Amino acid sequence: xxxxxxxxxxxxxxxxxxxxxxxxxxxxxxxxxxxxxxxxxxxxxxxxxxxxxxxxxxxxxxxxxxxxxxxxxxxxxxxxxxxxxxxxxxxxxxxxxxxxxxxxxxxxxxx
Amino acid sequence: xxxxxxxxxxxxxxxxxxxxxxxxxxxxxxxxxxxxxxxxxxxxxxxxxxxxxxxxxxxxxxxxxxxxxxxxxxxxxxxxxxxxxxxxxxxxxxxxxxxxxxxxxxxxxxxxxxxx
Numbered sequence: 079x080x081x082x083x084x085x086x087x088x089x090x091x092x093x094x095x096x097x098x099x100x101x102x103x104x105x106x107x108x109x110x111x112x113x114x115x116x117x118x119x120x121x122x123x124x125x126x127x128x129x130x131x132x133x134x135x136x137x138x139x140x141x142x143x144x145x146x147x148x149x150x151x152x153x154x155x156x157x158x159x160x161x162x163x164x165x166x167x168x169x170x171x172x173x174x175x176x177x178x179x180x181x182x183x184x185x186x187x188x189x
Numbered sequence: 190x191x192x193x194x195x196x197x198x199x200x201x202x203x204x205x206x207x208x209x210x211x212x213x214x215x216x217x218x219x220x221x222x223x224x225x226x227x228x229x230x231x232x233x234x235x236x237x238x239x240x241x242x243x244x245x246x247x248x249x250x251x252x253x254x255x256x257x258x259x260x261x262x263x264x265x266x267x268x269x270x271x272x273x274x275x276x277x278x279x280x281x282x283x284x285x286x287x288x289x290x291x292x293x294x295x296x297x298x299x300x301x302x303x304x305x
Contacts (some may be wrong), residue, residue: 116232119299
């Protein structure tokens with residue numbers, strides 16, 4: 079079983095739709111959870127950072143962590159064509175010297 | 190806004206040649222990292238560096254790879270004898286605090302390495 083699993087997509091939705099992106103993980107030691115956005119041939123850009131379980135909202139983006147299910151989600155409201163990118167989940171634990179990425183979900187927002 | 194800068198943006202080299210990729214992390218950051226991404230694949234951890242020594246390295250980071258912080262601002266990744274499979278985008282990253290202490294990781298734009 080992979081440490082972090084993420085559906086690679088591609089996922090295509092119309093502009094204005096609510097997008098749901100998800101990752102599952104196997105290591106119960108993970109405590110810090112991140113979502114990065116990566117445009118083609120660019121570096122990952124940090125979108126959301128959450129600690130332990132619960133929700134965090136930032137503008138149109140909401141990150142959810144359910145540690146009991148080992149499941150994290152990113153919701154994008156009122157999606158825009160500029161949101162078209164690859165979204166990477168990532169996670170780490172308290173004594174770690176690295177973050178571990180999922181494989182990324184390619185998202186396309188149709189105008 | 191402070192950013193991680195990387196040079197070169199693209200390097201083409203012959204198999205067996207040495208390559209040095211350079212990074213200038215965000216100025217007040219103390220923790221430094223290299224990741225790589227083979228085209229179409231996931232972002233993979235290579236090495237982390239703190240207090241002038243390697244904190245952790247992956248299986249990919251074998252004896253052909255080395256890192257150095259030669260001065261107060263640069264952080265370099267050297268590949269001694271490149272192989273075809275080293276062709277990838279290499280990302281430098283830095284953080285102000287330890288990742289497990291709510292340190293956030295900021296990435297550069299990447300250096301694309303093509304080995305012929």
